[in-house]
Amino acid sequence: MLPVYICEDDEAVRAAQEEFLRKLILMEGYDMELVLCTGHPEDVLLAAERHPKRGVYFLDVELKGEQMDGFLLGKRLRALDPRGFLIYVTAFSDLAFETFRYHLEALDYIVKGDPEQMKQGMRQGLATVVERMKREKGEERAYFSVKVMDVVKHIPIDEIMFFETSGRTHRIELHGVHDRIDFIGSM
Amino acid sequence: MEFYKVACYNMVGMAIIWLSLLMTGAVFFEKKPLLRGLSKRSFLLLLFVFLLFPVLGAASYQSGLMMLRVQEIIACYVQILYNMMFLRLLYLEEWRACWGVSVIFSILWLAAEKISFSFRTKDILYLNRMLEFLEYAFLQLALSLGVFLALLLLYKKAGVGKVFSHWLEWKRAWFFGILILSLYPLLESVYQALLSWGRVVRIWETVPMWLFLMSMALLYYMNLRQMQQQEMEAQRQSLCQQDAYIRSLEKMQEEMRQFRHDYKNMLAGMYLQAKEGDAASVLEFIQEMTDGFEQQIGGQIRQLSQLRNVHMQEVKGLLLGKLGEMQRDGIQCDFEARQPFEGARMKPVDLCRCLGILIDNAMDEVRGKEGAKVQILISSQEGCVTFLVKNTLHSAVDFHRMWEDGYSTRGEGRGVGLASYRKILDRYQNALSSTAVQDEAFVQELKIRE
Numbered sequence: 246m247l248p249v250y251i252c253e254d255d256e257a258v259r260a261a262q263e264e265f266l267r268k269l270i271l272m273e274g275y276d277m278e279l280v281l282c283t284g285h286p287e288d289v290l291l292a293a294e295r296h297p298k299r300g301v302y303f304l305d306v307e308l309k310g311e312q313m314d315g316f317l318l319g320k321r322l323r324a325l326d327p328r329g330f331l332i333y334v335t336a337f338s339d340l341a342f343e344t345f346r347y348h349l350e351a352l353d354y355i356v357k358g359d360p361e362q363m364k365q366g367m368r369q370g371l372a373t374v375v376e377r378m379k380r381e382k383g384e385e386r387a388y389f390s391v392k393v394m395d396v397v398k399h400i401p402i403d404e405i406m407f408f409e410t411s412g413r414t415h416r417i418e419l420h421g422v423h424d425r426i427d428f429i430g431s432m
Numbered sequence: 433m434e435f436y437k438v439a440c441y442n443m444v445g446m447a448i449i450w451l452s453l454l455m456t457g458a459v460f461f462e463k464k465p466l467l468r469g470l471s472k473r474s475f476l477l478l479l480f481v482f483l484l485f486p487v488l489g490a491a492s493y494q495s496g497l498m499m500l501r502v503q504e505i506i507a508c509y510v511q512i513l514y515n516m517m518f519l520r521l522l523y524l525e526e527w528r529a530c531w532g533v534s535v536i537f538s539i540l541w542l543a544a545e546k547i548s549f550s551f552r553t554k555d556i557l558y559l560n561r562m563l564e565f566l567e568y569a570f571l572q573l574a575l576s577l578g579v580f581l582a583l584l585l586l587y588k589k590a591g592v593g594k595v596f597s598h599w600l601e602w603k604r605a606w607f608f609g610i611l612i613l614s615l616y617p618l619l620e621s622v623y624q625a626l627l628s629w630g631r632v633v634r635i636w637e638t639v640p641m642w643l644f645l646m647s648m649a650l651l652y653y654m655n656l657r658q659m660q661q662q663e664m665e666a667q668r669q670s671l672c673q674q675d676a677y678i679r680s681l682e683k684m685q686e687e688m689r690q691f692r693h694d695y696k697n698m699l700a701g702m703y704l705q706a707k708e709g710d711a712a713s714v715l716e717f718i719q720e721m722t723d724g725f726e727q728q729i730g731g732q733i734r735q736l737s738q739l740r741n742v743h744m745q746e747v748k749g750l751l752l753g754k755l756g757e758m759q760r761d762g763i764q765c766d767f768e769a770r771q772p773f774e775g776a777r778m779k780p781v782d783l784c785r786c787l788g789i790l791i792d793n794a795m796d797e798v799r800g801k802e803g804a805k806v807q808i809l810i811s812s813q814e815g816c817v818t819f820l821v822k823n824t825l826h827s828a829v830d831f832h833r834m835w836e837d838g839y840s841t842r843g844e845g846r847g848v849g850l851a852s853y854r855k856i857l858d859r860y861q862n863a864l865s866s867t868a869v870q871d872e873a874f875v876q877e878l879k880i881r882e
Contacts, residue, residue, distance in 0.1 A: 394881055416864075423870065425868070426867075
């Protein structure tokens, strides 16, 4: 069963999210369970640390008056749950989401201004999670993981054509069907 | 003197020379050498050179070849060649830049030796006599090093690194300058030969050196002037960019004013509908209003507020220009910089050139295409900066040929971008790039470690 977390500092919005998610999970019969609704990011980290399991996280981006914002929380969560699903909730439709996707592999973001739109976004989010999990089950692919400075890249091994040492020292170039990546390493 | 003694003496000399060369490189290239990052192969190569040439030198001394002018000239150029290799391995700069520094180094060292030898007590020192040998060694090694370091310090204080990199950019001046410099050892040798035939007094020995130092100063001055002119030009450009920035702010303000006018009217209408209890129309109104705001100014506010996070003027200017260009060409573009970006450990010229190439590629690919979009991202995290340029793909790219010089999907003569991009990055040990085709999008990424 996939644990679902909500971290949202606005109580009214949080209550609405909680109610809607409970109903949605029940109605769709998803193999998920809403385990935590909180306004404090520390609670989410604590819970995720205590139950190390792949989860779904609905995180407010702004989190007023807290130690960390949604981005930092996402970073900490990634360390605990590298394969979890991060879905961001924001008041602004102009969120710099590409940064979230790049650094946190965030799945999607939802704008919470309009309640109907927000619900639609959450429904869509869970549907994407289910679809992803289904797709993963079907394929048993081995990945080559490599750390490039601050991010880790995963390349399917069957898509790697060759590695090449470059003129620069300790530098290796990976040539894949769809990728060309420089990284530091030795052969 | 015995063979091994000469060889040992040469090796000490070589060690001193390479040490000074290391410092010269640091001054001219304005960066640290990669001592720890040196690969085993490079290290062995340098060691080989280090052992071979002192021995060769000793051999030529023993065989009496040393007395020949021709040998001296050849030895000088061989030295310049292996010094160039030394610089290339330790600084990863372009070959021509390494050649330039190597030539200048040789000339400077020659000058230092000349100055130091003008203090000798006798015209001819016999190396077989202990005292005279010691004097010779002191003059050639210790005093020369001192004079050399003084000269180098002078260069450093004069900011020679900036001038040098500017000189490299200025193609014509580079060519003639380096030609003359490269010929200097030859000319010097010829002059000395003429001197020794004519038995001219010692005072004349240093004439070419002074001439040379003067011409160097002249070259330096010319470079400096040209550089100042370019700086002024850059300032003018930056003023233009700021002007454009202010104009876009003013335009936005005008649109805000317009919007304020509109929404007052809209609110008045809504007020009536609310009074009549028509909730559905009121909701529709609100929706319309927020959408309208988003469309009119939301995007602009966002771009400008993201741009505010870019604190490096050169990059900000580049982005302003490119974003403006895209707006003009009707290319949808998103720019993100969530955290403040202060700068990266790369020369501003090189960084701007790299980013320019990446953004130009993206723009060229999507220009005039339906549903096209370009995304640019700057993000500083954990001691490194990431630049990401992403564009929608509209034609099939040959992913593996794209790096070749001259390859382009856009026809002849366009594909120099990525190849020169690679060439610039080759000079930076702290930069990594990657390229990927991901979900119908072409993603180019450049990461620079602080």
